[in-house]
Amino acid sequence: MKNFISVNDVGDINQLVAKALAYKANPFADRRLGADKKIGLLFLNPSLRTRISTQAAAFNLGMEAIVFNVDKEGWALEFEDGAVMNGSTVEHIKDAAPVLGQYFDIICVRTFPSLKNREDDYSERVMDSFIRYSGVPVVSLESATLHPLQSLTDIITITECLQKENRGVTEVARSKPKIVLTWAPHVKPLPQCVANSFAQWVNAWGGAEFIITYPEGYELSTSYTAGATITHNQDEAVKDADFIYVKNWSGYTDYGKIYSTDPGWMLTQEKLKLSNNAKVMHCLPVRRNLELSDEVLDSGHSIVTRQAGNRVWAAQAVLSEILNVR
Numbered sequence: 001m002k003n004f005i006s007v008n009d010v011g012d013i014n015q016l017v018a019k020a021l022a023y024k025a026n027p028f029a030d031r032r033l034g035a036d037k038k039i040g041l042l043f044l045n046p047s048l049r050t051r052i053s054t055q056a057a058a059f060n061l062g063m064e065a066i067v068f069n070v071d072k073e074g075w076a077l078e079f080e081d082g083a084v085m086n087g088s089t090v091e092h093i094k095d096a097a098p099v100l101g102q103y104f105d106i107i108c109v110r111t112f113p114s115l116k117n118r119e120d121d122y123s124e125r126v127m128d129s130f131i132r133y134s135g136v137p138v139v140s141l142e143s144a145t146l147h148p149l150q151s152l153t154d155i156i157t158i159t160e161c162l163q164k165e166n167r168g169v170t171e172v173a174r175s176k177p178k179i180v181l182t183w184a185p186h187v188k189p190l191p192q193c194v195a196n197s198f199a200q201w202v203n204a205w206g207g208a209e210f211i212i213t214y215p216e217g218y219e220l221s222t223s224y225t226a227g228a229t230i231t232h233n234q235d236e237a238v239k240d241a242d243f244i245y246v247k248n249w250s251g252y253t254d255y256g257k258i259y260s261t262d263p264g265w266m267l268t269q270e271k272l273k274l275s276n277n278a279k280v281m282h283c284l285p286v287r288r289n290l291e292l293s294d295e296v297l298d299s300g301h302s303i304v305t306r307q308a309g310n311r312v313w314a315a316q317a318v319l320s321e322i323l324n325v326r
């Protein structure tokens with residue numbers, strides 16, 4: 001693995017999941033793999049889970065992790081080719097990235113979309129610039145359109161749950177779990193990254209019956225959703241579901257817009273009764289009693305804490321793959 005930007009960088013998803021679960025069982029199995037290596041975690045936007053879990057993963061592999069909050073502590077970066085830099089930006093990525101590439105063996109970047117200009121966001125100019133100019137492997141800590149470490153974690157968590165249930169041995173009639181991605185209300189326009197990425201990974205994984213449900217107007221790019229069943233009827237979607245992934249996103253077609261904040265789309269215990277005793281997932285942070293009710297988050301249905309815990313093993317598996325190649 002050279003870079004980790006999307007599922008397309010992964011040869012075998014199940015193998016990577018198995019590697020992550022092996023690290024969960026034995027975190028220090030490769031304690032020396034990253035010895036004398038440095039990893040740079042560059043944040044152009046905030047984070048709790050991604051930042052700490054990637055630091056912990058690097059620690060488990062013996063790497064030194066250096067965090068740099070570019071948005072707060074660095075010079076304002078320019079990404080436009082040929083820009084006349086007479087405005088607020090101070091340093092061009094063409095100059096900054098090669099310098100960072102001299103300091104680090106691996107660079108990890110978090111950058112959010114503007115949600116103002118779809119073409120610009122979906123071009124992934126920021127992530128691509130780090131890949132083009134740094135000269136070292138680049139790992140996405142969430143980009144303008146995708147969140148691959150989150151999605152790998154999600155597949156790890158689903159796999160782990162299925163293994164714990166011994167699914168496939170006791171439930172021979174249902175070889176594939178039913179996984180539902182449902183839109184949830186929010187007060188702010190949020191990126192499509194987590195939803196895009198989850199759809200991309202579940203489709204590539206191929207181990208599920210996959211349904212996506214959202215109110216009209218919230219369609220995602222078919223580049224990621226093709227292969228899933230789409231419905232605007234949430235009750236129908238969650239019927240018999242084994243896993244329900246809750247996430248808000250803003251408009252893709254009418255880019256960055258909010259059409260509905262209908263509280264009827266918040267997942268409740270009542271709706272969960274339609275499911276197959278579903279496990280409820282969310283990438284966090286979650287707005288309680290807006291996206292997901294207290295009663296669901298505090299119930300046995302919720303696996304959000306386990307899911308967030310698995311971020312360490314996803315990051316460790318990815319860093320390990322990259323280190324093995326170098």
Ligand code: CP
Pocket residue numbers: 046047048049050051142150283284285
């Ligand atoms: N899920 C996730 O990426 O969390 P953070 O924004 O806290 O990193």
